[in-house]
Amino acid sequence: MQITRTTDFELLARLNKPIQDLHVSLHPEFFNEYNLETVREVFRHWVTREDFIFLVLEDGDESMGYAWVEVKDYSGNAFRKPGKSLFVHHISIVEGHQAKGYGSKLMNYIYDMARQLDISLVELDYWADNTGAEHFYHRQGFETSRVTVRKAL
Template sequence: MKIFASTDHVELARLNVAVQNRHVQLYPEYFTTYRFEGIAEEFKDFVSYEDFYFFIIEDDGENKGFIFFEIQNRPKTPFKKAYKCLYVHQISILEDSQGRGYGYKLMKRIEDFAIEENAACIELDYWIRNTQAKDFYKKLGFKGEREFVRKNIL
């Protein structure tokens, strides 16, 4: 098993299918059906951003999933102190490979990366109906600090 950095937008788009399908299943009112071509175009843009990083996990010669995160340098403001963190935008493990520790290994890898980068923390968010994500992050020691709420008008 190995974890490696990648900017292969085509492979990232292929590996994105599981998380996109999960979002569509839980929130069809917000998410569109997985369409490889459109997702690949988005990832083509994402991989060009300096502070965006992508790690792929491979086992037995097959890519099983990826994590997409960003280094964020939060500036000091009159309201908050400055800090550096890693923000996880997405983690996706192919459906037939879930439950085998791949997500855990990717999260541990970015913890090491955060230490290497002198980042104070790792931040992320997930959709509230995604109890699979909530349970996963709780097992890894993540704790809620903020809640995002919404009131639909239309």
């Protein structure tokens, strides 16, 4: 099993399907149905951003999933101290291969990457009704630090 950094937007677009399908199933009023061509174009642009890092996990010759992380640089102001974090936007594992340790391998790689970048904070968010993510991140040692709410009018 190996994890590598990638700019292969075609591969990322294909690996994105499980997480996009999950988001659509949880919140169809908010998320668009997965469309390979549209997603490919988004990733084509995103892989050129210096603050975005894309990782692919391969087991043998098969790609099992990806992670999208962002290096966030918070400038200080009168209210907040300056700092950096690695923000995990996506972790997506291909259908039929979840709960086999691939997500944990990606997260451990992300923790190591943060340490190498001298970043002491990894952040992420997930939808409140995504109980699978909630349990996974709780097992990873994440703690709730902020709660976001919304009201539809």
